Amino acid sequence: MNDLLAAARAARDAAYAPYSRFQVGAALRSATGRIFSGGNVENAAYPQGQCAEASALGAMVTAGERRVVEVLVIGSGPEPCAPCGGCRQRLNEFGGPDTVVHLAGTGGELVTTTLGELLPRAFGPSDLGAGSVAPASIAAVLAERAPGFVPAVGLILGSGLGEIADAIMPEAVIDYRDLPGFPRPTVSGHAGRLVLGRLGGVPVACLQGRVHLYEGRPPGEVARLVDALAEIGCRILLLTNAAGSLRPDVGPGALVVLSDHINLQGTNPLVGAARFVDMSAVYDAALRGVLFETAATAGVPLAEGVYLAVLGPCFETPAEIRAYRTLGADLVGMSTVPEAIAARAAGLRVAAISIVTNLAAGMSGAALSHQETLEQSGKAAAALRRLLEAAMPGFARATA
Numbered sequence: 001m002n003d004l005l006a007a008a009r010a011a012r013d014a015a016y017a018p019y020s021r022f023q024v025g026a027a028l029r030s031a032t033g034r035i036f037s038g039g040n041v042e043n044a045a046y047p048q049g050q051c052a053e054a055s056a057l058g059a060m061v062t063a064g065e066r067r068v069v070e071v072l073v074i075g076s077g078p079e080p081c082a083p084c085g086g087c088r089q090r091l092n093e094f095g096g097p098d099t100v101v102h103l104a105g106t107g108g109e110l111v112t113t114t115l116g117e118l119l120p121r122a123f124g125p126s127d128l129g130a131g132s133v134a135p136a137s138i139a140a141v142l143a144e145r146a147p148g149f150v151p152a153v154g155l156i157l158g159s160g161l162g163e164i165a166d167a168i169m170p171e172a173v174i175d176y177r178d179l180p181g182f183p184r185p186t187v188s189g190h191a192g193r194l195v196l197g198r199l200g201g202v203p204v205a206c207l208q209g210r211v212h213l214y215e216g217r218p219p220g221e222v223a224r225l226v227d228a229l230a231e232i233g234c235r236i237l238l239l240t241n242a243a244g245s246l247r248p249d250v251g252p253g254a255l256v257v258l259s260d261h262i263n264l265q266g267t268n269p270l271v272g273a274a275r276f277v278d279m280s281a282v283y284d285a286a287l288r289g290v291l292f293e294t295a296a297t298a299g300v301p302l303a304e305g306v307y308l309a310v311l312g313p314c315f316e317t318p319a320e321i322r323a324y325r326t327l328g329a330d331l332v333g334m335s336t337v338p339e340a341i342a343a344r345a346a347g348l349r350v351a352a353i354s355i356v357t358n359l360a361a362g363m364s365g366a367a368l369s370h371q372e373t374l375e376q377s378g379k380a381a382a383a384l385r386r387l388l389e390a391a392m393p394g395f396a397r398a399t400a
Contacts, residue, residue: 001102004029004072007037008104011052012074015039023076026052026083028060031067031175036060053087057094067178068095071102071115078107088119096177138179138228146172146196151205153395154229154348155388156339158210158241160375161355162191164385165208170197176209182228183221185209200392205229212335213265214312223269223342230346235399236287237343239352240384243307243333244316244360244368246325250303251359253380255387257291258283258352261337262308262329269338270345277345287351290394291387300387305330307354309337318362332360349398353387355380 004027012025019042027037038055053073060068071091075081080103083091091099097116104110142149149171157164176182176192185192195206207225211217229237243256250256260283270277288304295302308324310316312334316324324332331354343350357375358368 001070001072003035004070004102005074005104007035008052008072008074011037011039011056012076013039015052016041018042019044021076024052024081025074026056026087027072028053028056028068029070030060030065031069031178032065034060034063034065036063036065051084051087051090053083053090057090060094066094067175068099070100071095072104073101074104075106077105079105080109080111081105082118085119088115091115092119137231138182139232141174141179142172142196142232145174149196149203150233151196151203151229152233152235152399153199153202153204153392154226154234154237155199155204155206156210156225156237156239157206157208158239158335158355160242160357161240161381161384162208163381164240164388165193165195165206167385167389168195168197168199168204168206170195172196179228181224183211183217183224185211185215200389202392202396204392205232205234210335210339212312213267213338214334219267219269219271219338220273222338223345226339226342226348227346230343230348235348236284236395237339237348237350238287238388238395239336239339239350241307241333241336241352241354242357243331243354244358245331245356246321246360246363247305247330248359248363250305250330250356252356253383254303254356255295255300255380255384256303256305256331256354256356257288258307258331258336258354259288259304260306261340262306262324262327263337263341264324265309265311265337269342273345275345277341279341279344282340282344282350284349284351286398287349287395290391290398291351291353294391294394295387298386298390300383302387305354307331307333307336307352310334315368316361321360321362324360331356351395353384355384 007027008025015023024040036059042049099115174194193208308329
C-alpha cells in the first residue's frame with residue numbers, strides 16, 4: 001500500500017485546483033499490479049472539472065488495462081478523503097464490491113474500506129444488459145488472455161487449498177469477475193481465480209475456489225463452473241475438498257480418493273435440464289488407479305471412501321453422523337457432488353480427493369469450525385500438491 005500512497009501524494013501535489021484550493025490525488029492498482037495515478041483538474045467553470053480518480057482511470061484505460069483491484073485517495077485536508085459519488089460509480093465500472101479503497105489525508109489517519117461499502121447499490125455495465133462490453137464467452141476471454149492454450153485437465157480447489165495453484169507454471173490468471181456468467185465465491189478460503197498453466201507438465205485450468213449451494217446459489221450456477229471447463233477443452237475434472245471423516249482410522253490430514261457418493265443435498269444441478277445421466281460409475285476407475293499408483297511411488301498415504309454431501313452450512317449432529325455411517329458413508333461434506341454430476345452430464349471423466357480436516361460430530365470432543373477446516377486443509381495441502389503434480393502425466397496419458 002505504501003507504493004499507492006506515494007503515487008497518490010505525488011499526483012495530489014501536482015494537481016490543478018486554483019478555485020477550490022483543495023488538491024486531491026488518486027492511485028489505482030490494476031489486476032496486473034501496475035499503478036496509475038492522477039490529480040484533480042479544475043477550470044473556470046468550477047465546480048465542473050475532472051476528479052483525481054477520473055484522471056487515474058484515464059491513464060489506466062489508455063495503457064490498455066481494464067480492471068482495478070485497489071484504490072488510494074488522498075486530499076489536502078486533515079481528514080481522510082473519500083471519492084465523490086460520481087467517482088465511486090466510475091471506479092465501479094472497472095472494479096467491484098470487494099475492491100479495496102484506502103482513504104487518506106494530511107493528518108496521517110488512514111481508513112480502509114471497500115467499494116461495496118462506499119457504494120452498496122452501484123449501477124454498472126451488467127445493468128445495461130445487451131449494452132455490456134463484457135466478452136461474449138469464457139472461451140473468448142481465454143483466447144484474449146492465453147492465446148492457443150487448451151487445458152486437458154480441470155482442477156477445482158476446495159476450502160483452504162488455494163496454495164496448490166502456486167505449483168502451476170502460469171500462462172494467465174483471471175479473476176472470476178472477468179469471466180462472463182461466472183459465479184463468485186463468498187466463503188473464506190476460496191479466492192475466486194482461474195489459473196491457466198502447466199502442472200507436472202500438463203496444461204490445466206485450475207479454479208481457485210468454488211461456490212456452494214449453502215451460499216444461496218441455484219444448482220445450475222454451481223454447475224456453471226464445470227460447464228466452463230468443458231467449454232474450454234478440459235476432458236478430465238479433478239475435484240478436491242475438505243471433509244469430515246466418519247472413520248476413526250482415517251483422521252485429520254488424511255487424503256481420501258472418492259469411489260462413490262451419496263447426495264443428500266436435496267437438489268441436483270441438472271434440475272430443469274432434464275438430462276438423464278448414468279451415475280453408476282461417477283468416479284473414473286482408471287483415474288483412481290493413476291492416483292493410487294502415483295501415491296505409492298511418491299510415498300503419499302492414500303485411502304478410499306464414499307463421500308456424503310449435505311447442504312450445510314451448519315455442521316452435522318452426532319445422530320446424523322451415526323445415520324450417515326449406516327448408509328455407508330466414509331466422509332461428509334458440503335460440496336463436490338453437484339460438480340461431479342454436472343461433469344458427467346458434460347461428458348467429463350471425474351476423479352476426486354478429500355482432505356480430512358476433522359473427525360465428524362460425536363467422534364471426538366473437539367468443537368467443529370470453518371477455521372479448523374481451513375487450518376487442517378492448509379497443513380495437508382503440501383502432500384496433496386505433491387500427489388497432484390506427480391499424477392498429472394498419468395492423467396494426460398489417460399486422455400490420449
